[in-house]
Amino acid sequence: MIDSVRPRLRRRHGRGTLVRLSPVILTVVIASLAYATPPEMAFSRLLPAAPALAAAMWPVLPTVLLGTVCLLLMIGLSLVFPDLGTWWTCAGIIAVTVAAAYGSHVRLQRERTLFHVRLVADAAQHVVLSPMPRRFGLLEVESLYLAAAAEARIGGDFYEVVDTPYGVRLLIGDVRGKGLPAVGAAAAIVNAFREAAYGEADLVDVARRLDASSARYNAAFPPDGPMERFATALLAEIPHEGGRIDILNCGHPPPLLLTRGRLRVLESAAPSPLLSLAELIGDHYHVDSFDVAPGDLLLLYTDGVAETRALDGEFFPLAAWMRRQPPTPPRDLLTAL
Numbered sequence: 001m002i003d004s005v006r007p008r009l010r011r012r013h014g015r016g017t018l019v020r021l022s023p024v025i026l027t028v029v030i031a032s033l034a035y036a037t038p039p040e041m042a043f044s045r046l047l048p049a050a051p052a053l054a055a056a057m058w059p060v061l062p063t064v065l066l067g068t069v070c071l072l073l074m075i076g077l078s079l080v081f082p083d084l085g086t087w088w089t090c091a092g093i094i095a096v097t098v099a100a101a102y103g104s105h106v107r108l109q110r111e112r113t114l115f116h117v118r119l120v121a122d123a124a125q126h127v128v129l130s131p132m133p134r135r136f137g138l139l140e141v142e143s144l145y146l147a148a149a150a151e152a153r154i155g156g157d158f159y160e161v162v163d164t165p166y167g168v169r170l171l172i173g174d175v176r177g178k179g180l181p182a183v184g185a186a187a188a189i190v191n192a193f194r195e196a197a198y199g200e201a202d203l204v205d206v207a208r209r210l211d212a213s214s215a216r217y218n219a220a221f222p223p224d225g226p227m228e229r230f231a232t233a234l235l236a237e238i239p240h241e242g243g244r245i246d247i248l249n250c251g252h253p254p255p256l257l258l259t260r261g262r263l264r265v266l267e268s269a270a271p272s273p274l275l276s277l278a279e280l281i282g283d284h285y286h287v288d289s290f291d292v293a294p295g296d297l298l299l300l301y302t303d304g305v306a307e308t309r310a311l312d313g314e315f316f317p318l319a320a321w322m323r324r325q326p327p328t329p330p331r332d333l334l335t336a337l
């Protein structure tokens with residue numbers, strides 16, 4: 001495995017270095033063509049393109065230095081080919097270099113701003129998706145969060161696991177929407193769960209506490225637009241003695257339970273209201289119990305996994321994929337997924 005990864009890393013590094021050096025390569029190519037071809041072809045007039053390209057990836061000082069090199073090259077070429085229109089090209093190099101230096105300065109400022117925004121986003125996401133213990137007694141827990149896109153570092157997904165006197169309680173859910181408003185709503189739900197999971201003996205009462213917290217947050221920070229802000233959520237409780245799992249599902253994708261190679265989709269017998277909607281449709285919550293055994297694998301997930309599409313438009317067959325998995329530790333299962 002290590003050997004198969006190393007070549008890919010070297011190739012990526014090589015491509016990155018080649019891209020970073022592309023302004024220098026362009027300068028060398030243009031200067032060589034200008035020297036090796038007849039003056040009528042006037043390849044030297046392309047020299048201003050080099051500092052313009054450098055502005056997209058280099059800091060200000062290297063960009064200015066490259067523009068200076070291009071200017072000196074143009075002056076040197078004029079000594080060999082006097083009829084190149086040297087002064088016009090030199091003026092173009094100077095003008096483009098000044099503009100490129102300013103563009104590089106603006107780009108660097110925006111990159112710094114984006115970096116600080118990402119730090120804030122990561123800190124906000126960390127409040128909701130905080131690290132959790134990997135083991136609760138005989139129960140092993142692993143978690144993984146991957147954004148749908150490389151730049152989408154923050155969203156409304158949330159999860160939490162706490163060890164309470166009533167057993168190990170798990171929460172997973174997804175707030176409608178993205179960005180800081182969704183993270184705020186998710187944080188309100190997670191914080192309410194951390195308190196209610198210890199204080200309420202019944203999962204139904206825990207769900208009511210979460211719904212009340214979500215409703216209060218939405219009242220204090222109303223969503224933009226006509227759509228209501230709500231959240232799907234799934235509460236699970238595994239007693240310390242094991243043997244069963246209790247699930248209260250508020251509109252969330254059903255968990256998958258792999259037992260000795262046999263897959264079970266833990267569907268709820270009756271629906272429970274989504275968080276923030278209990279006041280509209282009633283707070284009639286339903287808890288389902290399922291038998292579990294040592295060695296079982298339970299997969300809780302958000303809709304981003306089930307709704308992932310392949311290039312041909314087909315949805316990812318999560319249940320079929322899960323059914324093919326051999327007995328494996330949770331971390332290996334998430335890595336494979």
